Amino acid sequence: MSLDNVIAVAVAGAAEAADPQHRFVLVVFGLIVSIPLIVWGSTLVLKLLDRFPVVVLLGAGLLGWIGGGLIINDPFIDRWPALNTDFVIYLVHALGAAFVVCVGWLLKRRALNAARRATS
Numbered sequence: 001m002s003l004d005n006v007i008a009v010a011v012a013g014a015a016e017a018a019d020p021q022h023r024f025v026l027v028v029f030g031l032i033v034s035i036p037l038i039v040w041g042s043t044l045v046l047k048l049l050d051r052f053p054v055v056v057l058l059g060a061g062l063l064g065w066i067g068g069g070l071i072i073n074d075p076f077i078d079r080w081p082a083l084n085t086d087f088v089i090y091l092v093h094a095l096g097a098a099f100v101v102c103v104g105w106l107l108k109r110r111a112l113n114a115a116r117r118a119t120s
Contacts, residue, residue, distance in 0.1 A: 003041055007034040060104050061097040068096020 011030030015023045049055055072092040077083055 004034070004038050007037065057101060057104075060100050064097035064100030065093050066096075067100065068093040071096065 007030070011027060011034060014030065015026040018026050069089075069092070071077070072083065072089050082088075
């Protein structure tokens, strides 16, 4: 769940638990507080990505790892007991991470080559 969704749920939960005549005020207050927090948080993340580009690589690897886990834990895959070993599960996680990182690298390389061709 992203930060803005967490804040929205917290604001809505606080407003729902409040007295009905104060709900609108609490929602408005929550928006006034949360919007600058989201803008500040996204600015901080962008600065971190500019300063430490490896964060993009780690994030891509994490998404691939999670994707591999979703594939291996799918109920359709449970039909084959040979695929439910710890080694295979770990391998599919790692292959998912490697796949996403490699595709990202290839796309970046393709874009750099296209930019070089366009300037020459």
